[in-house]
Amino acid sequence: xxxxxxxxxxxxxxxxxxxxxxxxxxxxxxxxxxxxxxxxxxxxxxxxxxxxxxxxxxxxxxxxxxxxxxxxxxxxxxxxxxxxxxxxxxxxxxxxxxxxxxxxxxxxxxxxxxxxxxxxxxxxxxxxxxxxxxxxxxxxxxxxxxxxxxxxxxxxxxxxxxxxxxxxxxxxxxxxxxxxxxxxxxxxxxxxxxxxxxxxxxxxxxxxxxxxxxxxxxxxxxxxxxxxxxxxxxxxxxxxxxxxxxxxxxxxxxxxxxxxxxxxxxxxxxxxxxxxxxxxxxxxxxxxxxxxxxxxxxxxxxxxxxxxxxxxxxxxxxxxxxxxxxxxxxxxxxxxx
Amino acid sequence: xxxxxxxxxxxxxxxxxxxxxxxxxxxxxxxxxxxxxxxxxxxxxxxxxxxxxxxxxxxxxxxxxxxxxxxxxxxxxxxxxxxxxxxxxxxxxxxxxxxxxxxxxxxxxxxxxxxxxxxxxxxxxxxxxxxxxxxxxxxxxxxxxxxxxxxxxxxxxxxxxxxxxxxxxxxxxxxxxxxxxxxxxxxxxxxxxxxxxxxxxxxxxxxxxxxxxxxxxxxxxxxxxxxxxxxxxxxxxxxxxxxxxxxxxxxxx
Numbered sequence: 001x002x003x004x005x006x007x008x009x010x011x012x013x014x015x016x017x018x019x020x021x022x023x024x025x026x027x028x029x030x031x032x033x034x035x036x037x038x039x040x041x042x043x044x045x046x047x048x049x050x051x052x053x054x055x056x057x058x059x060x061x062x063x064x065x066x067x068x069x070x071x072x073x074x075x076x077x078x079x080x081x082x083x084x085x086x087x088x089x090x091x092x093x094x095x096x097x098x099x100x101x102x103x104x105x106x107x108x109x110x111x112x113x114x115x116x117x118x119x120x121x122x123x124x125x126x127x128x129x130x131x132x133x134x135x136x137x138x139x140x141x142x143x144x145x146x147x148x149x150x151x152x153x154x155x156x157x158x159x160x161x162x163x164x165x166x167x168x169x170x171x172x173x174x175x176x177x178x179x180x181x182x183x184x185x186x187x188x189x190x191x192x193x194x195x196x197x198x199x200x201x202x203x204x205x206x207x208x209x210x211x212x213x214x215x216x217x218x219x220x221x222x223x224x225x226x227x228x229x230x231x232x233x234x235x236x237x238x239x240x241x242x243x244x245x246x247x248x249x250x251x252x253x254x255x256x257x258x259x260x261x262x263x264x265x266x267x268x269x270x271x272x273x274x275x276x277x278x279x280x281x282x283x284x285x286x287x288x289x290x291x292x293x294x295x296x297x298x299x300x301x302x303x304x305x306x307x308x309x310x311x312x313x314x315x316x317x318x319x320x321x322x323x324x325x326x327x328x329x330x331x332x333x334x335x336x337x
Numbered sequence: 338x339x340x341x342x343x344x345x346x347x348x349x350x351x352x353x354x355x356x357x358x359x360x361x362x363x364x365x366x367x368x369x370x371x372x373x374x375x376x377x378x379x380x381x382x383x384x385x386x387x388x389x390x391x392x393x394x395x396x397x398x399x400x401x402x403x404x405x406x407x408x409x410x411x412x413x414x415x416x417x418x419x420x421x422x423x424x425x426x427x428x429x430x431x432x433x434x435x436x437x438x439x440x441x442x443x444x445x446x447x448x449x450x451x452x453x454x455x456x457x458x459x460x461x462x463x464x465x466x467x468x469x470x471x472x473x474x475x476x477x478x479x480x481x482x483x484x485x486x487x488x489x490x491x492x493x494x495x496x497x498x499x500x501x502x503x504x505x506x507x508x509x510x511x512x513x514x515x516x517x518x519x520x521x522x523x524x525x526x527x528x529x530x531x532x533x534x535x536x537x538x539x540x541x542x543x544x545x546x547x548x549x550x551x552x553x554x555x556x557x558x559x560x561x562x563x564x565x566x567x568x569x570x571x572x573x574x575x576x577x578x579x580x581x582x583x584x585x586x587x588x589x590x
Contacts, residue, residue, distance in 0.1 A: 034391030223562035
């Protein structure tokens with residue numbers, strides 16, 4: 001819970017966190033090494049100096065560290081695990097549902113456990129997903145369309161195989177489909193960050209109730225993402241990777257938020273730190289003190305109220321995942337008699 | 338008597354590389370710090386490129402490496418040019434393929450979906466055009482021109498774009514100096530030429546079609562979003578390159 005200077009409580013859901021294992025022992029090949037190096041540079045490049053970790057700590061951090069950074073120091077009430085398997089790169093995977101489940105079991109009120117599937121796993125994968133869904137009572141999944149698998153360099157959301165899995169989500173009542181549009185390289189001659197396939201499935205599954213949370217707001221193709229999100233009411237923006245710009249380039253952060261507020265509005269944006277890429281404490285401190293720069297306010301006629309921030313920080317994710325909001329931190333506040 | 342071929346120097350190679358741009362960022366490889374090293378031995382040139390991450394998209398990496406090789410080969414006296422790409426997932430494939438003059442579709446045979454990679458380049462040229470145009474038009478609006486005055490501007494109304502004199506435009510028959518506008522106009526005109534737009538009007542869409550004055554502001558919004566994406570890429574790429582190779586801030590253009 002974050003408390004403002006005026007004593008207002010703000011419910012915080014970090015909708016995208018990891019408990020990964022990037023240690024050398026878990027690295028299978030040079031791709032794994034390249035993966036960890038790239039993540040670490042993201043961390044170093046955008047964190048304030050006091051929050052930069054040594055590489056070894058970053059490769060594999062402890063449970064205690066995570067609990068402290070998120071829930072003791074970082075104001076977070078609930079955190080959503082978004083698994084990313086990467087079994088072609090890491091012996092035991094990068095961070096799998098089963099690995100995350102250990103912490104979920106230990107701290108059931110703190111974590112929401114999301115699952116994952118890959119349409120290239122065919123019937124066996126579908127069966128496994130169904131088992132995971134029942135075992136862990138899943139409410140959401142994380143898809144990583146850029147994942148390498150054997151000779152394959154990725155998949156599209158509109159592929160017939162993918163649709164079977166999305167049908168299964170509908171059947172199981174798993175409505176929250178988080179999509180990481182990473183630097184997909186396949187097909188090799190296309191724009192690597194194309195988000196057009198999100199458009200296709202968002203339309204297709206709108207009536208069935210699926211919600212597509214595009215992690216990183218489609219960045220670096222924010223123009224395409226905004227265009228799609230404006231037309232599809234069931235498309236949301238996850239603010240992972242967008243948030244840390246509040247420190248590195250605050251005015252630019254304002255320009256991005258202006259687009260997102262303009263096209264999606266405060267009801268479809270979800271806060272996240274992408275822990276351990278970045279730590280939530282400094283991001284939340286800065287964001288709660290933040291307002292649009294004057295020139296953007298003037299030019300766009302936008303504002304960012306405390307109510308907007310409440311939605312972005314936790315109420316939106318709370319709605320998607322049916323989370324109980326502590327009294328006083330939501331919109332309904334008891335009026336003293 | 339046989340004339341000695343002109344000597345190739347590292348400086349001339351770097352100059353040639355300055356003209357090669359990252360299509361995604363619309364900036365020169367040299368300014369971005371992507372040139373790791375240049376070595377010249379007689380008429381043979383070796384260029385090593387480096388990118389911000391191990392995962393940078395192979396298609397863009399290929400375009401840059403290939404453009405770099407062609408730019409170097411165009412220099413008088415260069416007989417052979419090799420380009421290597423270090424610390425990249427497909428560094429060897431791209432370096433060897435480009436140096437051997439292979440097309441992208443040959444390099445990743447069967448893994449492209451048939452489109453020419455040039456289509457990707459054109460897509461990003463159009464984005465760069467939109468971004469530079471938005472910057473210029475926004476500048477002119479801030480300087481006090483009306484939307485109609487801007488959409489009425491003809492190419493022949495651009496009187497000067499040199500830094501010495503500044504941007505001079507003819508607006509409704511009178512010439513006006515716009516302080517600080519020359520670099521914006523130059524960048525826009527370069528991108529416009531690259532798009533092969535031959536319209537009489539200065540401000541058109543990417544196909545050279547007129548934009549009505551009443552629709553200019555709405556039209557600009559797209560350009561703004563393209564600028565925001567490109568700015569993100571540029572910020573991220575510069576920062577990651579600096580972090581990756583322990584560089585001090587790469588000089589902003």
